[in-house]
Amino acid sequence: MLTSKQICVQSVHDDVLQAHDVSLRVIRFDLAHPTVGGNKWYKLQRNLALAREQGATRLLSFGGAYSNHLYALAAAGAAAGFETVGVVRGELVQPLNSTLAFAHAHGMQLIPVSRATYRRRSDADYIAGLHHQYGPFYLIPEGGANVAGVRGCEDMATVLATLIPDLADCEIALACGTGTTLAGLLSGLRLLYKHQTNESRPFVRGVAVLKGADFLRHDIRHWLTCVNSPAKDEDWCLETDYHGGGYARVNQDLSDFVVRFARMHNIALEPVYTGKLMQALYQRIGSGLYPPGSRILALHTGGLRPLQSNP
Numbered sequence: 001m002l003t004s005k006q007i008c009v010q011s012v013h014d015d016v017l018q019a020h021d022v023s024l025r026v027i028r029f030d031l032a033h034p035t036v037g038g039n040k041w042y043k044l045q046r047n048l049a050l051a052r053e054q055g056a057t058r059l060l061s062f063g064g065a066y067s068n069h070l071y072a073l074a075a076a077g078a079a080a081g082f083e084t085v086g087v088v089r090g091e092l093v094q095p096l097n098s099t100l101a102f103a104h105a106h107g108m109q110l111i112p113v114s115r116a117t118y119r120r121r122s123d124a125d126y127i128a129g130l131h132h133q134y135g136p137f138y139l140i141p142e143g144g145a146n147v148a149g150v151r152g153c154e155d156m157a158t159v160l161a162t163l164i165p166d167l168a169d170c171e172i173a174l175a176c177g178t179g180t181t182l183a184g185l186l187s188g189l190r191l192l193y194k195h196q197t198n199e200s201r202p203f204v205r206g207v208a209v210l211k212g213a214d215f216l217r218h219d220i221r222h223w224l225t226c227v228n229s230p231a232k233d234e235d236w237c238l239e240t241d242y243h244g245g246g247y248a249r250v251n252q253d254l255s256d257f258v259v260r261f262a263r264m265h266n267i268a269l270e271p272v273y274t275g276k277l278m279q280a281l282y283q284r285i286g287s288g289l290y291p292p293g294s295r296i297l298a299l300h301t302g303g304l305r306p307l308q309s310n311p
């Protein structure tokens, strides 16, 4: 169902980049699919395959009322013939916002739970209770954050290697929520470059979109261990100072930046992930943190459709 042929590379040119002699290319993973674009397909593909292998007919996952993940899961699950259940944090406000309306229209059963209950989403006894209530299901954790999600994101490295001839000389930058995408990408790159020295491999920079995200470094190392990846700490870093106040916090600067960027470069960003990533990159470039000649690849990980219709 993924038409990855549509993923393209868009070079960005403006005064800031020129003044600092930095090249910036945006990798449009968001164009891969109208509903399961960005990193979503990569996180979901192996989960769906595993669910099928295990004979599951129902998928259950978790997310907030504006969850890109539930949105994509509803579409991908329906297309693959699964029933889907979305456990939603907080009340279901009627009329449903367009993310949840879309999920519902694609057959997802929406289960609202209190924030306190939602916090128990990884507890074995809570999951057992869900099985009891909703019947057998294949569980996909919030944000598609599991080993199958990490493995699926390894394929993003192969796509990059196909699209970017000078990949080894670039820094790859991406927004991080759970760190699943970054871990998968790193693992995939390590597999591609397993015979190369550090200098001839791309460096990966994650930009955390939530506040207090230092714990994500531990999570990313955990995922790398789970997939037996030889990726090393010198291959990547995580920036934790560009959260702009916290997850989904959008200040005026950020909304202005996103509008300006779309106008100048004809690339729409949403403010929660890709907007924060791009703003962080411009702040870093403007502060002279990149030496002249640096080449940055910013991954457009999608997330636009639900947010465009939910200002």
Ligand SMILES: Cc1ncc(COP(=O)(O)O)c(C=O)c1O
Binding pocket: 038, 039, 068, 069, 143, 175, 176, 177, 178, 179, 180, 181, 182, 273, 274, 301, 302, 303, 304
């Ligand atoms: C648009 C978008 N970009 C980036 C991310 C971050 O991905 P991850 O949770 O794998 O770090 C997400 C969350 O899944 C997202 O929806």
